[in-house]
Every structure is written in C-alpha cells, then in structure tokens.
Amino acid sequence: MSITQPVSRPTAPHRVVVIGSGFGGLFATKALNDPAVQVQLVARTGHHLFQPLLYQVATGILSEGVIAPSTRDVLADQRNVTVMLGDVTGIDLAERTVTAATAGEDMVYDYDSLILAAGANQSWFGSPHFAEYAPGMKSIDDALELRGRIYGAFELAELAAAAGRPEDVRRLLTFVVVGAGPTGVEMAGQLAELSKRTLRKEFRHIDPTQARILLVDAVDQVLTPFGERLGARTEKSLAELGVEVRMGSKVVDVDEGGVVLESTKDGSQERIEAQTKVWAAGVQGNPLGRKVAEQAGAELDRSGRVKVLPDLTLPGHPEVFVVGDLAAVDGVPGVAQGAIQGARHVADQILRRLRGEETGQEFRYFDKGSMATISRFRAVMKRGRIELTGYPAWVAWLAVHLFYLIGFKNQLATLMHWAVSFVGRDHRGERTVTEQQVYARLALEYLGEDFRRQPRR
Numbered sequence: 001m002s003i004t005q006p007v008s009r010p011t012a013p014h015r016v017v018v019i020g021s022g023f024g025g026l027f028a029t030k031a032l033n034d035p036a037v038q039v040q041l042v043a044r045t046g047h048h049l050f051q052p053l054l055y056q057v058a059t060g061i062l063s064e065g066v067i068a069p070s071t072r073d074v075l076a077d078q079r080n081v082t083v084m085l086g087d088v089t090g091i092d093l094a095e096r097t098v099t100a101a102t103a104g105e106d107m108v109y110d111y112d113s114l115i116l117a118a119g120a121n122q123s124w125f126g127s128p129h130f131a132e133y134a135p136g137m138k139s140i141d142d143a144l145e146l147r148g149r150i151y152g153a154f155e156l157a158e159l160a161a162a163a164g165r166p167e168d169v170r171r172l173l174t175f176v177v178v179g180a181g182p183t184g185v186e187m188a189g190q191l192a193e194l195s196k197r198t199l200r201k202e203f204r205h206i207d208p209t210q211a212r213i214l215l216v217d218a219v220d221q222v223l224t225p226f227g228e229r230l231g232a233r234t235e236k237s238l239a240e241l242g243v244e245v246r247m248g249s250k251v252v253d254v255d256e257g258g259v260v261l262e263s264t265k266d267g268s269q270e271r272i273e274a275q276t277k278v279w280a281a282g283v284q285g286n287p288l289g290r291k292v293a294e295q296a297g298a299e300l301d302r303s304g305r306v307k308v309l310p311d312l313t314l315p316g317h318p319e320v321f322v323v324g325d326l327a328a329v330d331g332v333p334g335v336a337q338g339a340i341q342g343a344r345h346v347a348d349q350i351l352r353r354l355r356g357e358e359t360g361q362e363f364r365y366f367d368k369g370s371m372a373t374i375s376r377f378r379a380v381m382k383r384g385r386i387e388l389t390g391y392p393a394w395v396a397w398l399a400v401h402l403f404y405l406i407g408f409k410n411q412l413a414t415l416m417h418w419a420v421s422f423v424g425r426d427h428r429g430e431r432t433v434t435e436q437q438v439y440a441r442l443a444l445e446y447l448g449e450d451f452r453r454q455p456r457r
Contacts (some may be wrong), residue, residue, distance in 0.1 A: 013038035013080070014354055017098050017111035019088050019288065021048050021071045023339035024117030024324030026406075031347030033078050036354050040109050042100050044087040046071055049140065050405055052336065053414075055183060057143040058278075059150065059190040060198075060428035061421045064140045066413050069406050084109070088118070088288060093295045093317055104454050113319045113350050116288060116306075117343065120325035120334065123282035123303070130254040132442060134176075134277035137183055141441060146278060148438040150175070150191070151431060153276045154199060154208060161205035173211040174274035176259050178251050179281025180217035181224075182372035185234060187278055188215040189375040192241040197426040213243045214272065217281065218250040218264055223380065225333070225370060230380045233389050237374045283334060289326045296320075301328040310362035312346050318359075321346040332365045336404065341365055371397045376422040 014037050018025045021043035029041050047068040056062040075081045086100025086107055091114070098109045122136030135145050157172035173195075177188045195211035202208070215222070215238060221231040222238070222245060235245050246261065253260035258273040285304030293300050298315045299307040305328035306314065312327060314320040323346055324339035332338045345363045352359050369383025371393065379393035388396060398418065405411045420427055444451070 014350070015040070015110060015112045016115065016350060017042060017109050017113075018115045018117060019043070019091075019098065020117035020119055020324070021045065021083075022051070022117060022119050022324060023336045024119070024326075024343045025115065026071070026074065026343075027340045028115050028117060028323065028343035028347050029075060029081055030078065031344050032350065033080065034351055034354075035080060037080055037350070039081045040084060040111075041071065041075070041081060042084045042086050042088060042098065042109060043071065044085070045140075046083075046085055047140070048074055048406055050401075051138070052401060053405075054137050054140075054143045055187045055190060057140070057430070058137070058146040058187070059194055060147060060431040061190070062414060062417050063430045064144065066410050066417070067405070068140055069410055074406055091116075091288060091292055091295075093292060093314075093320065096319070111319075114321065115343075115346055116292060116314075116320065116322045116326060117324045117339070118286035118288045118326055120283040120285050120303070120305070122279060123284035124279065125282055127254075130251070130279065132445075133254050133256055134178060134259075134279040135441070136279045137187070144433075144437045145441055147431075148433040148435070149276050150194070151433050152438060154203065154206070154211075156275070157206050158203050169206060170212075171257060171273040172275045173206065173208075174214070174258075174272065175211065175276045175278070176214045176216060176272060176274045177278045177280055178216055178259075179279065180215055180219065180222045180245070180247065181280065182370070184215055184217070184278075184280035185223060185238065186373050187280055188213055188238060188243045189241060189373065189378075192238075192243050193375050193426060194428070196242065198428055212274075214246055214274075215243055216246040216249045216251065216259075216261060218248065220247050222247065223372060226372075226380060226382050227387070230382055230387055230389065234372070234374060234380055237378050241375055283325065285326050289322070292320065292322075303328075311349060311360050312342055312363050313349075321349070329363065329365070332363075333370070335370070337368050338365060371400065373397050376426075 016039045018029050018041045026048050029039050032039050048071050050067040053067045057064050072083050086102040088100045090099040096111050100107050122138050124130040135142050153172045157169045160168035175191050177184050191213045195208045199208040222235045223231045238245055248264045249261040251259055252262045260271050262269045289306045293306050296314045296316050306322045307328045308322045312321050323342035325334045349359050371381040373379040377391050377394050379397045381388040381393040381396055402411050
C-alpha cells in the first residue's frame, strides 16, 4: 500500500478520461461527482446498455430504448462531466493522451487519470467467420439483427410451407443457440416460449409449436458456475420446454444453412440444418487492453483481459485504471456487479489521491450471487450456499434487474412490458423487424473499415 503525502487542493480540475459507457464507465463517472474533477466520458455509442436484458430485445419483449438510455440524459445533471462520442483508436501512456475517431475525424483528449472500461467483445474462438451466420449478443445492433432473423425465420417458413417445400420449413424452424451460460439458457428458454405461446395461433401453413430449439456447448454441464445441482435443474426445465440440450458438443463449422457439431467424447460429427444461429459463447477483451498492456509491459489472460494490480491500476502506471470485463482479477466474474464495484473503487482511489489520503487499497469484490431465467416463472439463483429455483428465483431475478435499470421511466416501462408478456397469452409488442436490421452489419463489413472511417459531413 502506498502513502500519498498531503497536498494542497489543485486550482485546476483533475482531468479524468473515462473510456466506455457500460456499467464500469458510467458508474465510475457518477462516483466522480466532485468539483475538483473534470471528467471526459468517451464512448463509441451514445447510450448506456443494460446488457443482461439484450435477449429480451432480440425476442420482442422489450424495446431497445428501455434498456439503452441516452448517456447524456443519465448524466445531464452532473455538471463536471462532458460526454463525447468516439471510437477510441489509440492510447499513449507516455503522453497521457487518448485518440478517438468520430465520423472520420480524430479527436485527442489529455488526461491526468484514465479509467479504461471498454468492456469485452464476442469471441468465436478463433473462427471469426462464424459471425456472418451466427451473430453474438453484445450490442443493440446484435439484438435487432437477431430479432429480424428470428421472426423472419417464421415468416419464411410460412412461405415455404405454402409452396410445398417441407425441407425448407424444417431448416427455417430450427434454431441453434451456442453457449450454455446464462445468456444462452435465457435465449433458448425465450425461443421456446415464443414458439409455443406467442406465435402458436398466428400462422396458417406452419405450426410454430413444432419449432426445434437446440442449446449446444462443448462443456459437460449447463450453467457450469452455478454448480451441478442447479445445472441439472436447469437442464430438466429446458427439456420440459422442449429445448434439446446437447452438452459435450463443440461447434466446428457454421454456414448459412446450419452448423456442424463434434462430440468431445468420441470426435464424431453431426450436421444440424438450421437457418437461425445465436452465438452466446465466449468473450474477448477489447483490443484497447492489448494496446495499453504492450506499452506498460503488463500481461493478458487467455481472453485478452489485462492483468491489473490489486488496486486495479495498470502496472507501472498508477494513473491508469482498468475495470469491468477488460480487467483480469482473480475471483471477480465478468458480470455487471464486478464492473460496478470496480468502478466505485477506482473513483474512490482518484478522489483519495486528490485529497492527499492513503491510496493503493486492494479492490475487494463482494459477491452478490448469480442468477438466470429459464422461462416465465422459472429461474435459478445462487449466492454462496443459498440456492433458489423456480418461482422464488424468478421473482428475485425480476426485482434485481429492475433495480439496476437506469431511470424510473425505464423501470416502469420494463415492468409494464413484463406484465403483458408474462401474463396470459404472452403478447410481445416489440416485434417490428426490417430487412435492414438483418443485413446492415454484413453490408458494413463488406464495405470495409475505410468506408466506416470516411467523413460524413
């Protein structure tokens, strides 16, 4: 632990640049509400994303605006904060500058302290070409694309059935979710609810209840971090919903028409014809983590996260903090609570330093438990030795997620959407889809990075 000698309060505000508007970036910014600090929050989007509910946007329960409030709106009353839109392309630790590109124009921001909260991206485990046919679940764009693909599959199946093409119908009504963690379990459960409750009376040539939903993963158990008992209960609940659970099945190929699975036990392979694939497995630290680690001589873990010091600083750079999914800290999972608590810790460290108080305290994570929904009225929850399943866990899940949504209006809107979706027939009001939602990402990728960097003025 280091000791900072008392110093006089600086006349000029201490400049803090925060990169990222997720849980880490937003909560660090809010905790730095002090006139001695001037905060520049730089993020590639203008919203704060409540990522745990993305799958509900993808399946038509919630609108994107409910889980992604404007960052400027959230921070409007905090006068020491300036929000800047930009995709950070460079960090110079020696010069203490951050470079961000916005509409083809580079902006440079100086800092006295830097909080790197850029999060993590989806990982396709060394096969990025899988992304073309199996979108991830990390952004609003991902969720809207998946919404278009999911609802579009039922529409195309109706056309195929009317034209007498049963093979196409089977492929279009087969959905494969890759990854048996919380996101994968929640997505598979909602696809089952969607096909068996929401859409069951809406088509004339197909029976949506006959949709085939598979949840696959190379590991041996659903929800591995939750333990064997809850994993087994979850797998049983999914089976009761009609979800085919394929553990010990590694995805070795993905194309437009399906996936190839390889057994981890005997190496045998099986092809599943499926139009819609959802990738909910694996994360990779934002590339900015590698950039700062190379400059500081820090290590990265297998997922590309930065191995920080116990106080969440970058080795050799006490003015640089890394929080959230980009920080590799033993015992701290990549969940919202880890980012929130880490953000508050680093904000406290900065303010202590400005007051001349003792700094360098180790970040201590308080585990508030893990939870995942399976379907309406079914969920699992684990906190220490306490394990809940079924309706009590589902109610706890609702309460926790409502509490951490930003803004009373969003909380109220979410509660109303849930009441409509989970009671009675399961009417999902957010089902508007467009062809642009489905193909926009691919179009931008084909146009290339140079096109995206061109000035738009």
